[in-house]
Amino acid sequence: MSTPYPEDPRDDLQVxxxxxxxxxxxxxxxxxxxxxxxTEPALQHAVNDWEERLLPLTQLAEPVPLPAxxxxxxxxxxxxxxxxxxxxxVPAATMRPRNASRGWxxxxxxxxxxxxxxxxxxxxxAAVLVTRTAPVAAPPKFMVVLVAPQDKAPGWVVQxxxxxxxxxxPLGVAEVPADKALxxxxxxxxxxxxxxxxxxxxxxxxxxxxxxxxPLQPNQLFELTLEPPTGSxxxxxxxxxxxxxxxxxxx
Amino acid sequence: xLGVALRIVRQRALAxxxxxxxxxxxxxxxxxxxxxxxxxxxxxxxxxxxLALNAVRNARxxxxxxxxxxxxxxxDMSVQAFHDAASSFELNTSLGRLQHCLEALEPARRNCxxxxxxxxxxxxxxxxxxxxxxxxxxxxxxxSLTSLRECMA
Numbered sequence: 001m002s003t004p005y006p007e008d009p010r011d012d013l014q015v016x017x018x019x020x021x022x023x024x025x026x027x028x029x030x031x032x033x034x035x036x037x038x039t040e041p042a043l044q045h046a047v048n049d050w051e052e053r054l055l056p057l058t059q060l061a062e063p064v065p066l067p068a069x070x071x072x073x074x075x076x077x078x079x080x081x082x083x084x085x086x087x088x089x090v091p092a093a094t095m096r097p098r099n100a101s102r103g104w105x106x107x108x109x110x111x112x113x114x115x116x117x118x119x120x121x122x123x124x125x126a127a128v129l130v131t132r133t134a135p136v137a138a139p140p141k142f143m144v145v146l147v148a149p150q151d152k153a154p155g156w157v158v159q160x161x162x163x164x165x166x167x168x169x170p171l172g173v174a175e176v177p178a179d180k181a182l183x184x185x186x187x188x189x190x191x192x193x194x195x196x197x198x199x200x201x202x203x204x205x206x207x208x209x210x211x212x213x214x215p216l217q218p219n220q221l222f223e224l225t226l227e228p229p230t231g232s233x234x235x236x237x238x239x240x241x242x243x244x245x246x247x248x249x250x251x
Numbered sequence: 252x253l254g255v256a257l258r259i260v261r262q263r264a265l266a267x268x269x270x271x272x273x274x275x276x277x278x279x280x281x282x283x284x285x286x287x288x289x290x291x292x293x294x295x296x297x298x299x300x301x302l303a304l305n306a307v308r309n310a311r312x313x314x315x316x317x318x319x320x321x322x323x324x325x326x327d328m329s330v331q332a333f334h335d336a337a338s339s340f341e342l343n344t345s346l347g348r349l350q351h352c353l354e355a356l357e358p359a360r361r362n363c364x365x366x367x368x369x370x371x372x373x374x375x376x377x378x379x380x381x382x383x384x385x386x387x388x389x390x391x392x393x394x395s396l397t398s399l400r401e402c403m404a
Contacts, residue, residue, distance in 0.1 A: 011397065018396035021297075022367040023259075023304040024374050030308055034301075051297045053403055056346040058296050060369045061258040070253075070267050074274045126291035154292065172290035175347075 017046035021054060059151055126154055126171045142166075144222050146243035155243045158222055163215035166208050173203035174242060176226065183227040185237055186213070188220040199231055200224060220247040252299050259303040259371030269306060273299045300371075307371050340365045352402035360395040363388055 019025050020033045037044045144158035155174055160166040168184065176182055182202060185194035197208055210216065225232075226239035252273065257266040277298055340362070342350050353361050359381060366372040366380060374392070378385045 014400060015393050015396050018400070019392065022364065022392070022396075023300065023308075023371050024367045024377075024392060026373070027305075027308040030304070048293075051293050052290065053349065053399065054368055055290075055293045055296060056349045057365070057368045058255050058300075059346065060340060060342075060365065061254040064254040064257055066253055066270075067267075070270065074271050077271065077275050078278050126295060171292060 013043060014046050017043060018050050020047055021050035059153075063152075126157070142216050142218075142220075142247045142249055144220075144245040144247045146222060146224060146245040149241050149244055156224065158245070158247070160216055160247075163217075164210050166210060166216070168200065168206040168208065170203045170205060174224075176202050176242075179229065180226045180239070181229045181231065182224045182242060183231050183237070183239075185223050185225065186220060188214065188217045193236055194221070194223070196231065196235060199227075216247060218247055218249045221245075222247070252295070255296060256299055256303045258369055259300065260306055265306060266303070269299065269302045273302055276302070304371055308373070340369070348403055349399075352399050355402060356395055356398060359383070360391045360398075363391045364395050364399070367392065 016025075016033065020030065023030075025033060033043070033047075037047060141162065142158075142160040145154050146156040146158065147154050154171055156171060157169045158166055159169065174182065182200045184197040184200045184206075186197055187194040195213060200206055221244070223237070223244040224242045225237040226242055227237070232238050252270050253266060256269040256273075257263065260266050260269065273295070277295060342353060346353070353364070356364070362381060363377050366377045372380065374385055374388050377383075377392075378388045381388065383391075
């Protein structure tokens with residue numbers, strides 16, 4: 001009965017991946033692991049799992065707002081890589097950045113508008129990833145990053161290529177209690193109260209036509225609240241706000 | 252992003268460089284991002300932390316204490332450190348399930364994980380901070396990782 005517990009090699013892989021994500025591996029081992037990731041799916045998978053598991057710890061670092069000079073510097077570098085990729089022969093002065101249908105997300109105005117919290121930058125970059133991997137037919141005119149009210153963590157992006165049609169894109173899978181549902185609401189300045197846009201499934205993108213509502217406006221509020229499984233019984237939000245944000249016009 | 256980088260590299264200018272490089276890096280690799288591999292946010296922070304950790308690991312190599320020397324430290328020392336440890340981090344933000352699992356760890360083990368993840372400390376630096384032998388810190392970290400994984404499964 002005293003047989004020692006056999007070492008499971010999968011546990012070693014897990015610990016190695018965990019230490020890699022924690023950052024405790026010495027420089028040489030760290031480099032070795034990063035090189036193995038490309039060819040070892042099991043290790044890559046273990047690393048991804050650890051990154052997701054430990055991600056909440058990023059909240060323990062006090063958020064530092066993005067200074068304007070850094071936002072401009074990043075913007076300049078992104079513009080640079082875009083111009084290089086597209087038309088190296090065209091002089092910069094003849095480029096028309098406002099016409100950049102693919103480059104709206106590195107528009108400086110948008111970055112500045114979102115640079116209020118430490119999470120803003122991650123929100124914009126998350127939107128970059130999601131929207132670049134889910135191509136849209138027309139360049140968006142409005143964008144909303146919906147963040148959790150307490151920690152400002154971004155959970156969803158709304159983008160609208162017209163004032164009549166919006167897409168709601170998840171940045172992760174929101175946790176919703178089994179006996180509750182997420183309901184999507186909007187309210188523009190001057191409206192009496194929020195109007196329901198229907199129920200939303202966590203982690204699932206949604207396309208919506210706003211044909212029964214006035215056209216989308218700048219600063220229009222969007223929010224997701226926790227409601228009974230069939231939605232709010234009174235047509236107004238009754239549960240706590242899970243995600244909230246306002247529309248930013250993309251010039 | 253800047254806050255996370257700053258906590259690890261502890262120098263404002265270097266932290267800004269890291270956030271800049273991370274954005275350019277994320278931008279240029281965005282087409283290679285695969286949503287099945289995890290959340291966009293997770294990937295973004297992993298890029299920031301990866302660059303920050305590379306920066307400190309390469310710069311702080313000299314701190315790595317000779318393993319043989321520390322093995323000779325009294326075993327008492329680790330027992331003492333284990334019992335003395337108070338929690339060095341406030342876990343009052345909403346960390347979800349992770350919070351519960353971290354709180355289930357002994358304070359000394361929990362501190363190892365947090366000093367490493369949040370502050371980018373190496374084994375040697377954690378040993379110094381906690382006043383525990385290097386080998387003990389390594390064992391605590393391995394044990395903590397195993398417990399956390401089980402707890403969060």
